[in-house]
Amino acid sequence: MTNKNVAITFERYPERFQKPLLELRALIFETAASISAVGELEESLKWSQPSYATKASKSGSPIRIDRFGDEKIALYFHCQTTLVEEFRALFSEVVEFSKNRAIVLDPDKELPKKELAFCIEQALTYHKR
Structure with missing residues (x-):
């Protein structure tokens, strides 16, 4: 991790949450690397949550990851996009959702x-559609 503050944030999660959140982080980077239009991702903290943005290409909408309440984790998407609505139509049998904001997962x-890779790809290419 190149961003020290992000690394510290991951270290502070209880192990139960740390491992799946790091898996989500890896999946975001793997998915981004497989799409030439995305380019390099910027990893930072937004609202104290690890955030992944397509700063160079501006191809997508940012994705954040964090705990969700006391027992779950989530991928957060910009609420003014149609992303979560689209994901709900496709994957409501597979994952849980929170309003128009997040995919909620059991750690x-x-x-x-x-x-999740499909959802990440859609977010990272949202402005290219």
Whole structure:
């Protein structure tokens, strides 16, 4: 991790949350790397949450990851996009949602990586549609 503040944030999560959040982080970077239009991601903190933005290409909408309440974790998307609405139509049987803002996940269960990679790709290319 090149951003010290992000690294410190991950270190502060209880292990139960740290591992799946780091898996989400890796999935975001892997997905971004597989899409030439995305370019380099900027990792930073927004609202004290790890945030991933397509600063160079401006191809997408930022994604944030964090705990969700006391028991869950989430991928957060900009609420003024249609992203969560689109994901809900496709994956309501697979993941839980919070309003028009987030995909909510159980940190104790295996991440549905195929579906999440699709959602991440859609967010990272949102402005290219």
